[in-house]
Amino acid sequence: MRSPILIALLASLSVGCATAPVAPLGAAERLDDAQAIATEWYTYSEVMALKLIDEYGPPDRIESDRLTWYDKGPWKKISVWNKEDNDYSGSLGPDDLEQTIAYDVPSDKRKALAAFSGKLVVSRKSQELSVLGNDEPRNLLTLNLAHEVINGIRSPDDARVFYDRIYELSQAGKSSPYLQRLLFLKPSEGASGGSQER
Numbered sequence: 001m002r003s004p005i006l007i008a009l010l011a012s013l014s015v016g017c018a019t020a021p022v023a024p025l026g027a028a029e030r031l032d033d034a035q036a037i038a039t040e041w042y043t044y045s046e047v048m049a050l051k052l053i054d055e056y057g058p059p060d061r062i063e064s065d066r067l068t069w070y071d072k073g074p075w076k077k078i079s080v081w082n083k084e085d086n087d088y089s090g091s092l093g094p095d096d097l098e099q100t101i102a103y104d105v106p107s108d109k110r111k112a113l114a115a116f117s118g119k120l121v122v123s124r125k126s127q128e129l130s131v132l133g134n135d136e137p138r139n140l141l142t143l144n145l146a147h148e149v150i151n152g153i154r155s156p157d158d159a160r161v162f163y164d165r166i167y168e169l170s171q172a173g174k175s176s177p178y179l180q181r182l183l184f185l186k187p188s189e190g191a192s193g194g195s196q197e198r
Contacts (some may be wrong), residue, residue: 030058034067041082044093049080074182076100076128093133096120099139103129105150115156116149117142137179141166147184
């Protein structure tokens with residue numbers, strides 16, 4: 001049998017452990033926190049984070065290794081991850097930018113998407129399509145071609161060849177609508193609101 005003093009002590013400790021809910025941070029505080037965290041990151045990820053902060057404002061979610069925005073432009077979710085500078089091959093930096101759109105992906109198209117690009121991720125419920133890359137134009141290109149693969153406009157092989165050709169042309173200073181916006185969305189369409197699938 002426990003003594004009344006022990007019970008009272010345990011009760012007082014449990015009350016002391018309870019905390020009030022933390023008030024959400026304001027935009028200025030989120031901006032300061034995000035910039036402070038990003039300056040501690042590896043170089044490429046820091047540059048990407050600061051670029052996104054400049055473009056989209058303070059992130060909605062701040063973690064030590066990831067900043068996340070919701071419902072910005074056509075994106076349901078945008079995340080930038082802190083990745084080591086040597087976690088990539090080439091001169092463009094690591095794949096630290098993840099961009100997600102609301103998109104119903106037919107289950108029979110998952111294999112074709114995987115054959116086209118290993119940078120695409122279909123959500124558990126097949127209601128979101130994400131791409132992991134190192135800049136927004138290339139992510140747009142990947143998603144535009146993923147849409148074409150899903151709809152049978154291009155085979156995975158054709159999409160890869162087209163991707164390489166558009167990317168090479170962009171390196172030579174040429175532009176393409178595939179790099180500028182999601183071609184399958186009407187200009188008025190953007191991110192879908194509501195809760196984010198995890």
